[in-house]
Amino acid sequence: MSHDSLPQGDDKPWYRHPYLWLAMLLPASAVVAGLVTLYIAIVNADSPVVDEWYKEGRGINRSMEQEHLAARLGIGLELSQVGAGIQARLVSETAIPLPENITVTLRHPTLADRDTTIELFQVDSNHYRADGVLPADGRRKATVTASGGHWRLYQTVITGDGTLQLGHVPAS
Template sequence: MNPALSPPAPEAPWYRHPLVWLVIALPASAIIGGLVTLAIAITYADSTVDDNWYRDGKAINRSLEAENRAARLGLSAALDQDGRVRLSSQIAVPWPDQLELSLRHPAFADRDRHLLLRHLGDGLYAADDALPEAGEWSVTLAPPGGAWRLYHRLRLGPDGAQLGAMGPPR
C-alpha cells in the first residue's frame, strides 16, 4: 500500500504530548514553591524584628546619653568567676543599692536574662541567680533609674567564667 494514500493516523489528545506537560509543570512548580515558602515564613516568623522602630531609635539616643554619663564618671565594671560584678569609678560616686544586669543573646531572644544585683559593699554586687550558659552575650549594666549605663560584649566560658570586662562606651 502506498503510504501517501493511506488515511492519516488519528492525532493524539493534548495530554499525550510531553511538551504540554513541560509548559504546565514549570509554572505549577513555581506556585507550589511559593506556597511552601509562604508557609515556612509564617510558621517560623522572626521575633527579632520590631515594628516600633521610632520608639527604638529614641531609646538608642537615651542609652547613648547614659553611656556618656558613665564615661564622664569614669565607671567600669568587671565580672568575676563567681558571677559577681565589681564596679569602680575614677570619681567618688555613691554606689546604688541595686544594679540591673541584662544579658542578651545575639541570636535567640528566649535566652535573654535580666538579673537584679544587690550591693554587698565597696562596689561589689552579686545576683541571686546564676549566670547563663557559655557563649557570646551583649551585657548592659545600669542602676534601676538609668542614670548611667555600661555596655559591653562578653564571652562567657563553659563554667560561666568571665573573659572580658565592661568599660567606657564604644
C-alpha cells in the first residue's frame, strides 16, 4: 500500500475547520453565561432582612412576654405625620410611668433597605415627637419599644395615609 492510496486530509490548520468552532461554541457560551450570572449575583446581592436571624429566633420567648405585658397594660401608640415631623400619642389603660423615649421600627417584609427606625422623644405627658417622615405605601412589621425595654408592641401595619395605630388606641 502506497502513501498515495491513503485518504488525504485537508492541509488546513486545526483552527480553520468550521465544525471545530461549531463544536466549541456551546461550551464557550455556557462559560460566558456563567460569568455573566456570577457578575449579576455579586452586583445585585440581596441583603438578609435580619442579619442575626438565629439570635432573633432564640429571643422570641422574651419578646412574646413583652408583647403580653403591653397587652395587659393596654398600651397603644398612634403615629401621625405632621409637616416635616412625626407626632405620637402613647396611651395606657393602666397607670404606669411613661418612658422618655420610644423607638418605632418599621420593617419591610423583604427589602432591608426600606426599613425605617424612628426615635421619638417625650414632649409632654403622653405626647412624643421626632423628625422625619413615615414610609410610603406598603406593608410593614412595626415594633415599638420603650427606653426601659419592659414592654413591646408588635403588629403588621399598612403605611401610606400619614397615620399608624398600634395596640389599643381609644379616640381622643
